[in-house]
Amino acid sequence: MTMVSESIVKDMSLAPSGHLKIDWVKEHMPVLNRIRERFEKEKPFAGLKVAISLHLEAKTAYLAKVIQAGGAEVTITGSNPLSTQDDVCAALVEDGIRVFAKYNPAPAEYKEHLIKTLETRPDLIIDDGGDLVTILHSERRDLLAQIRGGAEETTTGILRLKALEKEGKLEFPMVAVNDAFCKYLFDNRYGTGQSVWDGINRTTNLVVAGKTVVVVGYGWCGKGVAMRAKGLGAKVIVTEVDAIKAVEAYMDGFEVMPMSEAAKHGDYFVTVTGNRDVIRKEHFEVMKDGAILSNAGHFDVEVNKVELEALSKSKRTVRKDIEEFVMTDGRKLYLLAEGRLVNLAAGDGHPAEIMDMTFALQAVSLEYVNKNYQSIGKRVLNVPYELDEMVARYKLEALGIGIDKLTEEQKAYLDSWVE
Structure with a gap:
């Protein structure tokens, strides 16, 4: 019951409703399910702490559970006061994830939730709009040392990250998930x-x-x-x-x-x-x-x-x-x-099938940063194309759609400068 005593949520009795919502989206997120299966076997985040700030509703909750399945100790908070769903928060706490979030908190309380999330001293972060990154680079620089890197969800967050990078002030690598093909072509549009x-x-x-x-x-x-x-x-x-x-x-x-x-x-x-x-x-x-x-x-x-x-x-x-x-x-x-x-x-956010691809990118981007943070450097980087393409391939397979492959002769032709 540690997570219950440490968490800040509105009402734990709401958890059954939250579990139903999470179960529903899980059934419609086949790409993330496939990644979860691998994470459960390989435990890429074993022994690590992950802090997440995203719109805290059912689809985000399932991403948190996938990261948890990869061996991480997960703490999550909301990235917008009006998008947090209290029943989903309660369900996550029952599933062993620390939560600091309520629907429509006062501005000071909302800020407190962000800071408490960072005070768990995470190794990796997933951010939305750059709130976690901004706090880490301003008032809570004492929490920077352990951060290996993270991933950013939004256009706004990437603008803030690039401003930090341009000024030479970014202290760890961040993957610009928003700029991936499988994010902006499908999620954004x-x-x-x-x-x-x-x-x-x-x-x-x-x-x-x-x-x-x-x-x-x-x-x-x-x-x-x-x-x-x-x-x-x-x-x-x-x-x-x-x-x-x-x-x-x-x-x-x-x-x-x-x-x-x-x-x-x-x-x-x-x-x-x-x-x-x-x-x-x-x-x-x-x-x-x-x-x-x-x-x-x-x-x-x-x-x-x-x-x-x-x-x-x-x-x-x-x-x-x-x-x-x-x-x-x-x-x-x-x-x-x-x-x-x-x-x-004023709604439930993007459809589950759309967020399936975006959150799959978040999960594998976080894994990529964890494996390569020492060599990446303190910069904003794009999602590697092979990860983007992998998510698209998993999506096609889930849809039962096949596509063509180049023959060896076609590959050679494309690599040649002669006809």
Whole structure:
């Protein structure tokens, strides 16, 4: 019962519900199951401590159990206050994993959970948004010495890591899992595309067909959100700061314009940039009555909530995860999930089959760092292609799909400079 006494969770009596959720996703994560089988035999993390900060729901819980099956002592916390599921936390504690997480903690409590996770003195970390890395490189440098390295889940986290690396301040190697093919092609595009609209639709219970959706940012997540909006029957406008991505959005069939213009037309707004204040005062001032604002970037800074509230004469919660802001001219703007990740704060996140590939990458990337941390150096590195390709191959095998192989003659032809 050590993990129960050490953990901080809301209510251990919720564990049965959490076990059911974890059992469900396990049945739909064949790639991770295959990796777990190998981990159980080889124990690549035997004697090591692993700290995880991710959106703490069932799919993440199963990743933690796979790492545990590899011999690790695992401690986990949430990476977003509104995405933590209390029943899943309780279930993990019963399974021998230390948990510091509750749904919707106060900001100080949320920070405390992150620090307590690091105070277990892990050898390896899995991070989401760079919270663990930032704490280790600032206020808790005393915990750095034992860290061998880790893996990062998100675009936002990788931006922070590369900033550290550029300044020569990164103290251990980190694998940029977000930049792997099996992450951004499937998780960012198809996972975000589906889960964002799952969250918006279940929260608002309003029709999308015929409406105008403004997608702010046309990276892989933006591509997925725009594609799914189009499939739901919406007219889609894309805003961008990158000329190449703007041309791509145009050729994908979407309208492209600056936010100053798009703000006048949108019924729904979805931000997916990883940057701050991409929807702000001058945009709120010209939006239509009833416009719905949501964010799918890691931090709740993309929609400027301070300026939104300053422009309003009243604010109230009108439905679970929907705040209504009444402007001084009577227009009403609606913000979903406090401007946090709408697909997780107001939904269940990406589908299990999608996270199967992403979390398989996390597991094998962590194994790779552990084997090679002494030679890698203090830098941000990409997922080795052979690991990326292995995850794709496992996925195809799980789907019962076969593909061709090059003949020896074809290999020789491709390696030759003569015809």
